Amino acid sequence: MSSDLTSPEAAHDGHELNAHTDALLPNPGLEEHHWRPTDVDPKAEKRAERQVATFFALSAICTVLFVLSYILVKGGPDGPVWLGWGASNLALGVTLGGALLFIGIGVIQWARKLMTDVELVEVRHPAASSESDRAATVAALKSALEESGIGRRPLLRNSLIGSIALLGVPAIVVLKDLGPTNHDVEQTQPYAGAGLEHTVWSRGMRVVRDVVGTPIRPSDLEIGDLVNAEPELIFGKRDGEEVDEDELLEGAPLQVAKSKAATVLLRMDPDDIVSDVTRNWSVEGIVAYSKICTHVGCPISLNERTTHHLLCPCHQSTFDLADAGKVIFGPAGRHLPQLPLGVDEDGFLVALSDYPEPVGPSYWERNTYSVEDVFKGWAKSNAQAAEEYGYKEGGQ
Amino acid sequence: MSVDTSKVASSNGTTAASTSAPTKAGAAAAWADERLGLAAVGKKNLRKIFPDHWSFMLGEIALWSFVVLLISGVFLTLWFKPSMGELTYQGSYPPLRGIQMSEAYASALHISFDVRGGLLMRQVHHWAAMLFIAGMMVHLLRVFFTGAHRKPRELNWVIGSLLLILGTIEGFTGYSLPDDLLSGTGIRSMNGFVQSIPIVGTYVDFLLFGGEFPGDSIIPRLYTVHVLLIPGILLALIAAHMLLLVYHKHTQWPGPGREETNVVGYPMLPNYISKMTGFFFTVFGVTALMGGLLSLNPVWKFGPYDPTKVTAGSQPDWYMGWPDGALRLMPGWESHFWGSTWSWNIFLPVIVMPGVLFTIVLLLPFIESWITGDKREHHLLQRPRNAPTRTATMVALMTLYAMFWMAGGNDLIAIKLHASINQISYALRALVFVAPVIAFIITRRWCIALQRHDNETLLHGYETGIILRSPEGSYAEKHLPLPEESAFTLTVRDRGADEVGPDDEPKPGGKKTLRSRIRTLYYEDDAQKPTLEELEEAHEHAEHEAHALAALEGHQADGHQFDDHYHEAGEEPLRGGH
Numbered sequence: 001m002s003s004d005l006t007s008p009e010a011a012h013d014g015h016e017l018n019a020h021t022d023a024l025l026p027n028p029g030l031e032e033h034h035w036r037p038t039d040v041d042p043k044a045e046k047r048a049e050r051q052v053a054t055f056f057a058l059s060a061i062c063t064v065l066f067v068l069s070y071i072l073v074k075g076g077p078d079g080p081v082w083l084g085w086g087a088s089n090l091a092l093g094v095t096l097g098g099a100l101l102f103i104g105i106g107v108i109q110w111a112r113k114l115m116t117d118v119e120l121v122e123v124r125h126p127a128a129s130s131e132s133d134r135a136a137t138v139a140a141l142k143s144a145l146e147e148s149g150i151g152r153r154p155l156l157r158n159s160l161i162g163s164i165a166l167l168g169v170p171a172i173v174v175l176k177d178l179g180p181t182n183h184d185v186e187q188t189q190p191y192a193g194a195g196l197e198h199t200v201w202s203r204g205m206r207v208v209r210d211v212v213g214t215p216i217r218p219s220d221l222e223i224g225d226l227v228n229a230e231p232e233l234i235f236g237k238r239d240g241e242e243v244d245e246d247e248l249l250e251g252a253p254l255q256v257a258k259s260k261a262a263t264v265l266l267r268m269d270p271d272d273i274v275s276d277v278t279r280n281w282s283v284e285g286i287v288a289y290s291k292i293c294t295h296v297g298c299p300i301s302l303n304e305r306t307t308h309h310l311l312c313p314c315h316q317s318t319f320d321l322a323d324a325g326k327v328i329f330g331p332a333g334r335h336l337p338q339l340p341l342g343v344d345e346d347g348f349l350v351a352l353s354d355y356p357e358p359v360g361p362s363y364w365e366r367n368t369y370s371v372e373d374v375f376k377g378w379a380k381s382n383a384q385a386a387e388e389y390g391y392k393e394g395g396q
Numbered sequence: 397m398s399v400d401t402s403k404v405a406s407s408n409g410t411t412a413a414s415t416s417a418p419t420k421a422g423a424a425a426a427w428a429d430e431r432l433g434l435a436a437v438g439k440k441n442l443r444k445i446f447p448d449h450w451s452f453m454l455g456e457i458a459l460w461s462f463v464v465l466l467i468s469g470v471f472l473t474l475w476f477k478p479s480m481g482e483l484t485y486q487g488s489y490p491p492l493r494g495i496q497m498s499e500a501y502a503s504a505l506h507i508s509f510d511v512r513g514g515l516l517m518r519q520v521h522h523w524a525a526m527l528f529i530a531g532m533m534v535h536l537l538r539v540f541f542t543g544a545h546r547k548p549r550e551l552n553w554v555i556g557s558l559l560l561i562l563g564t565i566e567g568f569t570g571y572s573l574p575d576d577l578l579s580g581t582g583i584r585s586m587n588g589f590v591q592s593i594p595i596v597g598t599y600v601d602f603l604l605f606g607g608e609f610p611g612d613s614i615i616p617r618l619y620t621v622h623v624l625l626i627p628g629i630l631l632a633l634i635a636a637h638m639l640l641l642v643y644h645k646h647t648q649w650p651g652p653g654r655e656e657t658n659v660v661g662y663p664m665l666p667n668y669i670s671k672m673t674g675f676f677f678t679v680f681g682v683t684a685l686m687g688g689l690l691s692l693n694p695v696w697k698f699g700p701y702d703p704t705k706v707t708a709g710s711q712p713d714w715y716m717g718w719p720d721g722a723l724r725l726m727p728g729w730e731s732h733f734w735g736s737t738w739s740w741n742i743f744l745p746v747i748v749m750p751g752v753l754f755t756i757v758l759l760l761p762f763i764e765s766w767i768t769g770d771k772r773e774h775h776l777l778q779r780p781r782n783a784p785t786r787t788a789t790m791v792a793l794m795t796l797y798a799m800f801w802m803a804g805g806n807d808l809i810a811i812k813l814h815a816s817i818n819q820i821s822y823a824l825r826a827l828v829f830v831a832p833v834i835a836f837i838i839t840r841r842w843c844i845a846l847q848r849h850d851n852e853t854l855l856h857g858y859e860t861g862i863i864l865r866s867p868e869g870s871y872a873e874k875h876l877p878l879p880e881e882s883a884f885t886l887t888v889r890d891r892g893a894d895e896v897g898p899d900d901e902p903k904p905g906g907k908k909t910l911r912s913r914i915r916t917l918y919y920e921d922d923a924q925k926p927t928l929e930e931l932e933e934a935h936e937h938a939e940h941e942a943h944a945l946a947a948l949e950g951h952q953a954d955g956h957q958f959d960d961h962y963h964e965a966g967e968e969p970l971r972g973g974h
Contacts, residue, residue, distance in 0.1 A: 024887035028880045030653030076509040077489050089515045093688010101681030107674030115666050122445040122659045124645055124775055127548035179606035182598050252612040259609055259703030296588025296742060298581060299706045313708040315724045316817055329818055331723060333730030333741045361588035362739040363598045368732045
């Protein structure tokens with residue numbers, strides 16, 4: 001057979017397999033085939049047959065056990081526990097696994113032990129078609145092009161291409177209603193604090209505890225205390241009173257509000273504060289920062305008590321809360337926005353305004369200013385109004 | 397060629413098949429063939445030959461994991477509700493009762509606790525997904541290391557690469573669906589990634605989320621992508637991958653009787669069909685056992701997604717670890733021009749870098765054949781050592797991947813090793829650049845050393861471990877020639893660059909072209925197989941040696957005094973005359 005195999009050009013006019021990875025030594029030809037014990041020993045053959053059948057029987061047993069476990073073993077949180085595993089999941093998994101695995105092992109064992117194991121040889125053909133096939137195909141294509149007149153009628157061809165290409169535009173245009181753009185929500189403000197530039201914080205809004213929603217007095221915090229806070233509106237209240245129905249945040253707008261307004265409060269020794277801006281916006285050493293990382297938006301929560309550093313658990317950006325939230329380590333590109341704090345007439349902590357700059361990750365249209373410029377811009381339009389809540393330069 | 401089946405287990409039948417009276421099965425086959433003409437296809441393919449090697453099974457792991465994913469995935473869709481509508485949980489898991497959550501999360505809890513076998517199927521689905529991607533990656537490595545990506549299989553390599561990236565995206569969209577705290581953190585990161593794209597980022601982000609993050613559209617949209625769009629494309633690509641495999645016929649290792657022009661192995665029916673079927677059940681069985689025994693993604697412990705919360709040690713699934721690591725290592729570079737923001741710190745590591753690396757992987761076969769000039773068809777595999785630069789390139793890429801992947805767990809490494817996370821990150825920033833270069837150099841030299849070793853054994857035989865002392869008192873190890881088959885197998889390889897493909901003519905000024913220079917580097921220091929003269933000379937030398945040692949043949953000084961192969965007592969002593 002070897003002479004046939006080495007000259008495929010006989011069958012394939014001129015297109016030959018052309019890898020001539022030459023060997024130095026003569027090809028000794030296929031190894032001799034060795035009979036397996038199951039081929040020559042009827043006892044071994046019978047034993048292999050019994051083995052395979054046993055695997056199939058084991059599978060059937062597992063299948064029955066699977067059905068029994070399904071009926072008898074209770075699942076869920078109050079189901080029984082076996083060896084630390086939830087009994088239902090364990091029983092179903094192990095019996096299903098056994099039912100499948102034993103079939104697999106049995107079939108493979110059958111193939112290995114009892115099916116013919118003589119290696120066969122097949123001729124390989126080149127991937128390419130033969131020259132004549134190629135010529136015929138090219139000729140067919142040519143006459144098809146000819147008959148359609150696509151080459152002779154450039155006006156038809158080009159106007160067709162143009163009109164089909166133009167169809168790409170509606171394909172993109174109809175995506176527009178996938179959602180309002182940032183510009184749309186900024187303009188229409190369909191809910192409080194809509195758009196990347198805003199949050200639901202506003203002047204005089206109480207800073208309340210996350211989860212429970214209780215307002216906070218400066219004296220509630222010891223030096224070193226970190227509190228996860230939210231605007232009171234998240235809990236449907238303003239100055240401790242329930243808000244009107246139309247102001248109430250629910251569903252998606254509530255989630256959007258939470259995703260931008262989350263805030264951390266930290267009380268530190270006022271003398272530890274480095275940045276003047278940070279001091280201006282603090283109350284008795286209490287500072288408030290956006291909890292949303294300026295990197296990709298994870299809520300930041302790991303506080304290093306001794307250093308006033310706040311670490312993001314997602315990508316380890318670290319911010320210095322004593323120094324205007326500037327980045328001291330990690331991949332974040334910008335400082336954490338600070339929320340200006342004041343105190344209302346009932347003695348509770350309130351925001352002096354919304355965040356003076358957009359919170360969260362960067363985006364294309366975002367303009368960026370230094371902390372000092374942010375403060376100057378804020379002071380120009382807010383400082384006077386904020387005095388109502390005790391604002392004065394240098395902190396309260 | 398005829399097959400001697402005379403001694404094959406008698407259960408297979410001992411007489412050849414012959415036309416006999418029509419049976420019921422035969423009638424059914426005839427009915428089908430008269431309508432579908434299947435016999436022509438069957439004649440060609442039912443006994444198609446597939447070569448056998450354990451490494452050819454790796455792609456099959458991925459294939460069967462995908463089937464397991466389809467089966468378990470359909471099961472999950474019967475109960476999963478892809479909705480972000482909110483409800484107050486009143487289900488059977490007490491710690492979460494009375495808590496606000498999305499319908500998606502509540503239905504994930506329902507599947508885990510109230511649907512019998514639901515938790516099992518969730519875990520089977522998730523484990524199979526990890527196995528699917530791991531299987532594809534290892535299969536990709538096998539293909540590349542053995543040169544199976546060369547002509548005519550470049551397009552199948554491209555299809556395989558597309559399967560890998562689509563599988564990865566499919567995995568991400570899948571683990572984002574339960575809307576638990578961990579998956580929501582992943583979606584939130586994605587929101588940040590999309591926003592970092594220059595110019596269009598904010599638009600794309602708002603369209604994707606249907607407004608501001610998180611909105612109430614992202615889970616249903618990801619669901620459609622996860623259960624319809626990507627699986628459809630995956631199915632089509634897998635079909636194309638398999639069709640091309642059948643058309644090209646599988647590659648085989650060189651060896652006695654195995655040539656470029658043939659394929660040696662077992663026929664599709666019955667051997668391969670049986671082994672593949674058996675292997676499908678094995679893969680499904682293993683994932684079922686894993687689902688039963690190994691807890692994975694316990695969403696009820698994470699709680700529902702709340703945009704104000706996060707858990708420490710938040711990690712994506714393992715195959716998303718490397719872009720996450722790149723994100724962690726990137727310095728916080730951000731530029732501001734004319735009121736716009738360029739987030740290099742996000743855009744480069746998670747959007748540009750994976751895209752560039754993926755494109756490089758996709759183009760590897762074309763880059764290689766451009767360098768080598770190899771335009772021949774290849775059906776015999778190469779050992780990794782016989783393509784040192786190629787092997788080293790992939791090891792360098794693997795090392796780069798490993799460094800990024802480690803960076804994705806820098807917080808866990810810091811905790812386990814009680815080390816500073818800052819220092820680990822700084823070290824990895826350097827290692828991302830340095831380690832691949834070191835790995836490249838070591839691998840390349842290692843391959844060349846192995847090539848030289850092959851040549852040694854070809855020329856001088858293999859080491860027997862027997863030390864002989866000559867009458868003059870010098871010691872030498874006895875070498876024996878390789879068996880004919882092994883020696884032949886070692887010599888099936890190209891000799892040098894010029895045998896592989898043409899080099900460029902020098903440019904008019906006499907300078908070499910860029911390709912020519914790269915090609916020289918590519919083949920530099922390769923150890924070529926010996927020439928015929930060298931081989932003959934070595935054999936002559938060996939005969940001499942054998943002659944010199946012939947005096948010792950059948951003698952006690954054959955080295956067996958030191959092992960337990962003394963045959964008879966009372967033989968002559970080691971020393972002393974005879």
